[in-house]
Amino acid sequence: MPPSRAAWRQKAGVILLVVLTGYAVLNLTWQGLIARPDVPEKDSITLHEARIAQLNPLLPASKEVGYVTTVENSEIFPAEQTFRNVEFLAQYVLTQYTLAPRIVRNNPDKPLVVGNFIDGPPAPGFLEKHRLVVLKDFGDGLVLYRREPKP
């Protein structure tokens, strides 16, 4: 290839790169800019944290607590792995994220149990089956339960 032709092709390559990368970079910034007014003042995780953090004064510093939500505990992980519902897992994980270093067990078998019902109440009879008694209802689907000992 003659040198001059090679140089022109190299310059064409540079122009191609500059134009396409420039478009990609500016497009990303533009998309962020136009989406900005629709972004809520507080993100969902900050809101969830503030909501769950209300439990802190009532929980012992290092003990384990249980967890219940709208669906059976055994459904939380499979629902995410089959992409049917990722919200239940996200809510459980964020509860753990907020309450760390306490351990939040994905079952109702602890003396204190966090109830997280953003997506609605559990099935009828669920609470009775697990002998859960309301210790404090914080509203907005957040309840702290005490688990009654077996009779």
Added chain:
Amino acid sequence: MILFAASLLVSSAIGILLTFLLRPSLKGGAAALLVLRLVAGSGLGLGLTSCLYFICLSLGLSRFVPALDLLLCLLLGIAAYVLFRRNAPAADAPSPAPGKPSLLKITLAGVFGLELIASVVSFVFAFLKEPHGRWDAWFIWNMHARFIYRGGDHWRDAFASGLDWSQWDYPLLLPLSVVRSWNYMGGEEGLVPALLALVFTLLTIGLLVAALASLKGWVPGYLAAMVLMGTPFFVFMGASQFADIPFSFFMLTTLVMLLTGVREGEDHSAGPLILAGIAAGLCAWTKNEGLLFLAIAAGCLFLAGLAGGGLRIALRRIGPFLAGSLPILLIILYFRTSLAPASYLTASFTLPALAEKLFAWERYAETARAFFIMGLSFTQGLVDISKGMTIHPGSVSILLLIGYLVLAGVQIEQRDRTGIGQAAAILALMAAGYFFIYVVTPLNLSYHLATSLNRLFLQLWPGVIFLFFMAAATPGEGQAKGAGPEVLPQPTKSRPLPGKKDRNAKEGK
């Protein structure tokens, strides 16, 4: 925030001083080499101070970490000063007069600057939308940081908590970097993970520019950085506070140092190879797949030495590399044997199950299909699970690099052939390793591919871009005096000028 800046400053100083000790030939004042030292050193410093933090944490000395960091900084500073004084005559040697930069270089520098600002703005937008990062950030990395920091003297309990879904076998570079900053600040500051994510994102861009500028020239350096910044998934993942961007930084550092080591010849390769070993070790301290990378990099280095010069050369190359990675490997070994639970990839491992998957050809077909689609599309971002994987290359993807190569052609310097071949083999073997991990994964294959393959490709992406521009021809370099690569160190009393023959060959003498 001042204390956060102090924590960053100290870690950066440690890494930069280490590069002075291990690569004194970089002491020339050339801008590219200076930026390379600052960028690579800052990242390595962050990784090494997280290792130091882990040692202190294990010994119950975490409250003394700032003092120990400063002490290490001081010791390295003294050692670097002594070395500098010893080589002082070389520092006085006249530097080549800087030539007038070409119009192309100035133009690209301007475009690069604008794109960098736009990328930072995009990062900030993504951060404002999700200040806690995305799924894995609070599912794994920041979760671990919180447990360790809030756990106080009982920080080990989290690893035995049975919360396997949070992957407690994952190594601790990122969580401990966050915890270290909180330790400096005296409290849990929510901004720290995002700021560290920004730092690693910028360091990766900076490393790409500086490495190419020092090895080949500023023009390919700017072009490479533009490709990386034009990858929406890169900025998105950076703001997501995942470990994949720090991992890609250490992977790129390893490749750059390996290539530098090969280029500098047998007499001067020890320093870069030690730095490469440290960076590869930090890969393994960042993510589990780093162990695969470390093994592949060591294997390729050894085999390339064996093929190029026999066993003696192979050992001379692998020795410094392993010396750099060994201390970090010992930390990982301690972490794995004393703290970490079994990985989900190996916990249910049985030979019959492995054999069954290895001979299930439909798994190869599904993985190969995903590799093809994602290989063309990963630069654009997350997979829409409801639609499955679809081809969507966008304006920046591997196709753009191929298009550029068709136009500009290939231009590989003779002295870089071995290094580029070695680095290409490492990246290809990493991709092959990922492929087989998917084939034998105990998870649902479709789920595993859809939720992680794009991130694994992104880990390799800065390295691919780096190698691509090391191999591709670029205009402008060498046309204007001083506009070309600034890789050659000044001659020293104790060290002969390396690469003189190569420089002459390059300049057409």
